[in-house]
Amino acid sequence: MFDPYLSSREFLVTGGLLRAREVGGRDDVGGFGVALGESLLTRRQGLFVRARVEYGFQMVGGRHAIVGLATYAYGAGLGIGPVELEARVALTALDIHLGADQWGFGFLSPRVGAAASVQIGTLRVGAMVFSEYCWRWVGGPDVRVFGLALDLGFLRPPLPLPARYAVP
Secondary structure, three states, rough: OOOOOOOEEEEEEEEEEEEEEOOOOOOOOOEEEEEEEEEEEEEEEOOEEEEEEEEEEEEEOOOEEEEEEEEEEEEEEEEOOOOOEEEEEEEEEEEEEEOOEEEEEEEEHHHHHHHEEEEEEEEEEEEEEEEEEEEEEEEEOOOOEEEEEEEEEEEOOOOOEEEEEEEO
């Protein structure tokens, strides 16, 4: 599972709209988020598992930015022909919060989500909903983020097999 030589590999581009609310706050603030990354996919019959790593940026309310460094996500789901339905869990190793009136950073921010996609040749096009808890360890209150995003996956060529995979 998740063998970089035998699993399908993708380059990922994700972007969409989000709503954020400080924990204990009452007002939602709109924004957008974008992320780049890569994934490994292992399929067995009608099931699959996918490992992702993403590096993202979120702008909330036009005045507050969240830079996510290394979000590690794992998904599992059903693949029926070119259609995939997937549930995901993720953890952002480090996020940096920069705003007009505050700053901060956090570690180990959890995320859950669900996605549906269709494979069209070497392109996977999907929609994803997610909820994330930006857990600030320094500066400012924690933030809950909810989003809807377009998820694009571009199939990459396989890595050349090393000698240990050779069959005598």
